[in-house]
Amino acid sequence: MKLSFQNATIQRDGLTALDQFTAVFDSSNGACAILGANGAGKSTMLAAILGLFPIAEGTILLDETPVTPQNARAIRARVGMVFQDADAQLFNQSVAEDVAFGPTNLGLPPEEVQARTTDALRSMRAEHLAQRDVTRLSCGEKRRVSLAGILAMRPEVILLDEPTSDLDPRACRELASLLQSLPAFQLIATHDLAFARRTCPQCAILQKGKLLASGKASELLENQSLLEEAGLA
């Protein structure tokens, strides 16, 4: 599975968030960390894959399928996104209802929705939270439940936007081990270099909406001058 950006330009709130951005992310290379300082365009890049922002120029392809409003539903059935703010993602009253939201929208029968919900919660070690109110979870629990909501849709690609932004070190380690156990291809936007090292064999560094560098995480993350140039060190 390949995700390609070809000279993609995206404007957001009157500013150019992605500027003639070109990159290819191949699932065969393993999870990829999208690194960059604040405002580098990481979140916009992820949201653009799901067609949440109009593409001003260029194209984004998921395999051979271009990201267009017409294809948005097909793309979103294959690609899931965990948002930075878990409160924006969890809006149903109970955890089980929230996790079932995606599979229900896929039009699956109720028994299948129930089975997927249970499986997803189990894989995120959150079965015991099923009947809890989504607003009364800790940040780590919210993150795991958000991820369960996406896993229940069985996506081929999972996009994670700053997954460690509100987690303590232990919750970060737990999340990293959970992510490593998932079969889906992951693109993880973060500026947490330790987390990127732990979870992603590949990485791409963004700066002002352009690709600054991409390659093996083990090499790029040791390049101090590159990290300084990108505002990451």
Added chain:
Amino acid sequence: MSNPLDNAIAVLRTHQDAEHGPLGAVSPLPKVLVTFSYLLLAVSFRMHDVLGTALFAALPYVFGAICRISPWFLLKRASLALPFVLCAGLANCWFDRVPVAVLPHLAIPGGVLVLLGLVCKTLGTVSAVTLLAATTSITQISAALTSLHVPCPIVVQLQLLFRYLLLTFEEMRTIVTAYHLRAASSRGIPLRHWGTIVTRAFLRAGNRGNAIYFAMQCRLFDARRPLPKPARPSWQESLATVLAILALVGLRYFLP
């Protein structure tokens, strides 16, 4: 601190805050049907039938208590609607002073009877809806409404409005708390600041609402698609629903 914002949030979070009791396990459709029947019958009492209205208004409390939902929990929420009713009802006391015989040796001015009737109807109907909300989530209620053929756009509007109201009140509470923390010595918020506070709350709720809508779209939400219907009630639930509605109709017409 208990203020109107906290009260409004408490009403919207009724389902989260309530003990769901045995009613929580019942399919949503029977609960919605019985509640609607109760509402229709409760408002059908004539304006001077205070005794019957009061006895009928007690039903949600009795039923709630049987199902382990505290009458106090229902009364607390129902009482939030009373100021509106009192505003309307008190005027009746002024305009309608003709005595009406309630018991053989007791006559009460008509306006007072109307006021008492309105209070009873409010406490009964709001408690019945609270009982439904306490034991049934908004998603389940929406599904039940869909199976009653309520048009999909109306049900989706109801869901989104519910979520938006909660967001707006939560944002407003955050702003008001931040204000008090930086103005600890002030008593209340001066009128001149309320415009900014309300505007900020709407803008922030709008932003959060937008983010939530994005997340819903990513999980394939489409307001134009029909909502899934709930599981069909079991025959026992269907029988209990019919009996409950018949019992309500019976009580309505045999109460004094």
